[in-house]
Each structure stands twice: as C-alpha cells, then as structure tokens.
Amino acid sequence: MxxxxxxxxxxxxxxxxxxxxxxxxxxxxxxxxxxxxxxxxxxxxxxxxxxxxxxxxxxxxxxxxxxxxxxxxxxxxxxGADLLPMLVRHSPDWIGEIFEVRRSVGALIAERAAVRATAEQRAELGVLLAEVRAADGGDAVQLADIEVHRALARATGNRVYGLLTNTLFNAYLPVRAALVGPFTDPEAAYGRLEPVVAAVAAGDEGAARRAAEAYLTATERIMLEGLA
Known part of the structure; x- marks a missing residue:
C-alpha cells in the first residue's frame, strides 16, 4: 500500500x-x-x-x-490547458467540455494514425490492445486503455497530438476513480476499442474516424453516468 x-x-x-x-x-x-x-x-x-x-x-x-x-x-x-486538472478539482462540470474536445481530437487522431502509422506502430497497437483484454481490475484496464490512445497519438507522426492526449488524460486525474465504468469488464473494454485499432491497422481513415467516434461516445456516456 x-x-x-x-x-x-x-x-x-x-x-x-x-x-x-x-x-x-x-x-x-x-x-x-x-x-x-x-x-x-x-x-x-x-x-x-x-x-x-x-x-x-x-x-x-x-x-x-x-x-x-x-x-x-x-x-x-x-x-493554458495545464490548468485543467485544477479547474476540474474545483468544479467537475468542466468534464463535459473536456469530453467535447476528447471526441473531436480523438476522432482526428484515429483518422491521422490510419494514414500515417508505420508497420511497427500498427504491431505495437495490437500488443497494447491485447493488454487491455488481459488487464485485471478496472484501474488496470483503464491504464492499459490509456496506453493504446497514447500509441495512436504517436502513430500520427505529430508530437502535438501526443501532448494533447496527455493533457486530456491529466485533466481527468482529479476524478479518474469515478470514470472507471467503461473499464470494469476487460472483454467489453477490448470490444469497444478493437474496431479503432483494426481500422488503423487496415489503413482505412474513414473507418478509423467512425470507430473512434463510436468508442468515444460510448465510453463518454458510461463515464458521465458514473459521475452523476
């Protein structure tokens, strides 16, 4: 402990x-x-x-x-965005606005990754996705899921997307325990994220964007239910 x-x-x-x-x-x-x-x-x-x-x-x-x-x-x-964790700690209603940015940025990252990812990055995404399924407990699944998104951001070849991804995750920190809902079942968490990784691996930018939008919308709904 x-x-x-x-x-x-x-x-x-x-x-x-x-x-x-x-x-x-x-x-x-x-x-x-x-x-x-x-x-x-x-x-x-x-x-x-x-x-x-x-x-x-x-x-x-x-x-x-x-x-x-x-x-x-x-x-x-x-x-700057570095104030977000402090603002969320002060007033959790900032989360709704963070989620709006998360949806738009996350979909764009998946689309860019589908076009720009190298073979090595596609292989890494597959390994990290498997770790989501193998993780034990909501906290571990949540952390494994985060690593997939960090890898997607790296696969865009644009370092700013990586920093934006980190910024959004850091903003969750004050309330992260309340956002564990989508990650309590490793198989379900894997199932929601797998279409995103599959579309990126296939190089299909349109499918990657649609899959990311579906993933982000579904997980957002579950997380907001946990906060309610």
Whole structure:
C-alpha cells in the first residue's frame, strides 16, 4: 500500500487561495491585499504566504510585480490547458467540455494514425490492445486503455497530438476513480476499442474516424453516468 501524503500548512493555504480565486472572491485583474494583511487574515506567516504565492504563480493563477503587488491573472483568457486538472478539482462540470474536445481530437487522431502509422506502430497497437483484454481490475484496464490512445497519438507522426492526449488524460486525474465504468469488464473494454485499432491497422481513415467516434461516445456516456 502507498502512504497517503500529509498536507502541510502551505498545501492548505494554497488550496484556500486557489478556491478564493476560482470562486471570484479575488476576481481576475484585482490585486490581493498587502502580504501582512493577507497573512494575518489567513492566520499564517508571511513566509508561508510567499511559498503558497510561488505555487500559484507557477500554476498561472497569480502574477507578482516587485514594488507593485500580487495580481490575479485572467486565467480564462491567458491560461493554458495545464490548468485543467485544477479547474476540474474545483468544479467537475468542466468534464463535459473536456469530453467535447476528447471526441473531436480523438476522432482526428484515429483518422491521422490510419494514414500515417508505420508497420511497427500498427504491431505495437495490437500488443497494447491485447493488454487491455488481459488487464485485471478496472484501474488496470483503464491504464492499459490509456496506453493504446497514447500509441495512436504517436502513430500520427505529430508530437502535438501526443501532448494533447496527455493533457486530456491529466485533466481527468482529479476524478479518474469515478470514470472507471467503461473499464470494469476487460472483454467489453477490448470490444469497444478493437474496431479503432483494426481500422488503423487496415489503413482505412474513414473507418478509423467512425470507430473512434463510436468508442468515444460510448465510453463518454458510461463515464458521465458514473459521475452523476
């Protein structure tokens, strides 16, 4: 068993500040109160506050200007996809929008992979697909399924598709346990994914897109039922 991480006071403060930003208590474009006032308000030292600020600057929620202060960034306008896990943790209704992107990007990746995959990549897809069927337990099946999609993205020959695939999977992390529904039965998970791999292996881009759309729609429905 893996030991659970212990929260530090910096972790707790970071979470409080993040929620206060995302709920609009500190709106985009506004400057936070002076550090001493803010530290007193949260009941922490200024050193602890600075550590929490550093994390939120790195996350893209704050920006600090020497001699001016710390301002809340307009993350909706300026932020990147790396914010998605944080936003999903704050509000799971982001998942619906992530799924919309997942459908369109996933179908395009399958189509491109059917045209561009090498013989070696097609063989790798077959091996990874077999691992979905052989996996034991929903979590293991889910992880094996993810590796097939990573391989499909690599087979497009476009590294950006690989990064987009990783970004979407990372966005699921805060609620991944609730999305295990499509993967509790290894044989059923294999059956849904096999037509995608078969169409890519055959080099049939139209069939690959249709199979991917069917797979993504079916798994999305099951996952949303798990979240409901």
């Amino acid at each position: 893996e030991a659970l991480p212990r929260e530090t006071i910096v972790d707790v403060l970071e979470g409080r500040l993040r929620e206060d930003i995302l709920t609009g208590r500190h709106p985009a474009g506004s400057y936070l109160p002076p550090e001493r006032q803010l530290a007193d308000g949260y009941g922490v030292t200024r050193t602890t506050l600075k550590h929490a600020f550093g994390r939120l600057v790195q996350a893209g929620l704050l920006e600090t200007r020497h001699g001016v202060g710390t301002r809340v960034r307009d993350y909706a306008r300026l932020g």
